[in-house]
Amino acid sequence: MENSASYKIYFINDSAAAIDFGNVIDKEINAKAVALFNYLKQYPIEGMIEAIPAYSSVSIYFDILSLRKKIPSHKKVYDWIQNKLNQVMASKVTGFETIADLVRIPVCYDEEFAIDLPWIATQKNLTREEIIHLHSSRQYHVYMLGFLPGFSYMGEVDEKIAVPRKPEPQPILAGSVGIAGKQTGIYPLNSPGGWQIIGRTPLKMFDKNKMEPCLLKAGDSVEFYSITKDEFNHIQDNPPLLRRGVGGEAA
């Protein structure tokens, strides 16, 4: 991969290795990780089971039992994997950056859903309207999915509304939109969670019955727009068909 001189390879278990570009939250570094993931999806390394992108790394699972049979017995499989990964990194491959879909996500910031908005308002000395405006007036980058099926780690929120996680996880309902530090994200399922909740989307972020069960993918761009409770109910009762697409409306 081009421009990826600075990376480190290490193993996360005896059948998976990570290619790590550094312990940072950075859009450009994340783009490298996502491009590498896209590349591996199209050109999987022999014996590869799956690749998983994170903020600044890609982890790759291997079927090391089948590799053992293919590789000369005097060679260690992990050495072979390490060499392969270095070869991939040395190859001049470009054009695998994600073509970001812009997904516009409706959020109802109504009191009923925005359980932690009053606390943020007090902490940050902002009005409710200011917080909603700050959250919904910029574009966010989807760095990765993780934690729960379809849970998207997005950033970065305006410093003015960046607040720490709750000290203890609390029960959170599906669709809840939260803030943790400079990250924002949407809970796709009911789950315990520690992010500060400021609203809820009526969209299904995760649908197990779909071929592509998650609405977002790493590398996407997201915009939030404010809707009323009535609009929330309407969208929930009439789920939109068109959910994705370049520049497409999410609702």
Place this chain on the structure above:
Amino acid sequence: MSLKIIKAGVLDTIQDLGRYGSQYLGINPGGAMDRFAAQVVNMLTGNDIYEPVIELHFPSSIFLFEQEAMIAVGGADFSATIDGEHIPLWQPVIVAKNSILQFEKWKKGARCYLAIKEKLNIEKWLGSYSTNIKAASGGFNGRSLQKNDEISFKEKCDYKCFLKDNDFVALPWKADILWKETLIERIAIVPGNEWELLTKESRKKIFKDFFVIGSLADRMGYRLQGTLNAKQGCELVSSIVSFGTIQLLPNGELIILMADHQTAGGYPRIAYVASAHLPLLAQKQPGDKIYFRFTDQENAEELLFLQPQHLLQLQTACKFRLAEFFSEKEN
């Protein structure tokens, strides 16, 4: 005609060897905690190792067989009985129609596996039969088995000539799994990417002291009692973790991630368990002591290759025995 749950256990789910290929969506692999036992019980019935099995915790469900079946039970010992009579572990057993499988008493281990030759009629979700309770998907309706659930079988065999008037017949061979339990006294771990964060004392202590598995120990992970020290506080951006990752929590405690781990995490990954030793760990429960020993990537790899050799031999032996048994009775 099928398997009916007449009383629900505390957490009994359909599992296989895991759901790979969807972790990029945040969907974890899940799968049987003790992959070794899950494979062995399948082999004993002549099934493919990728067939779904039922993973049982204690107290376990009570099952009614609405048709004849050949089963194998292995892993933890929960005193399995058919109509009140004990059946052996790690041995194929033919059970009669209307017989009741019950697990009467906890004896050893944490997870017991039930394989059925007639094959559970379950659909795959994203390539796997494993139950993902969080996503309410996979397995049987995406949840643990409940009273009155009925799982149909894909196949039907006639075992009348073997059963005669008995409730069950245990076939006369047993899987030799002793090597697994007796050879491993210490769980082998390989230093992870954040190993150096531990102080020198803690890097020694982890191999010297024993750790007790705390009360928070389930399919997601085991919290260990006792603390280690980090040189400095460490904030990691979320990165990929796996079954067997050992993380250092901010309070100095360790957590070993198990089958239902999240796909990503932000705590330092100080080490990982050699995957050959995960089945042993999967049979531990709160209050159990564990010792760690140091190993490296090379040795972990060698350990891992030993297991399939045993399993392959076992699979061949099982197939041979089954074929022989059925042909003898036919002649």
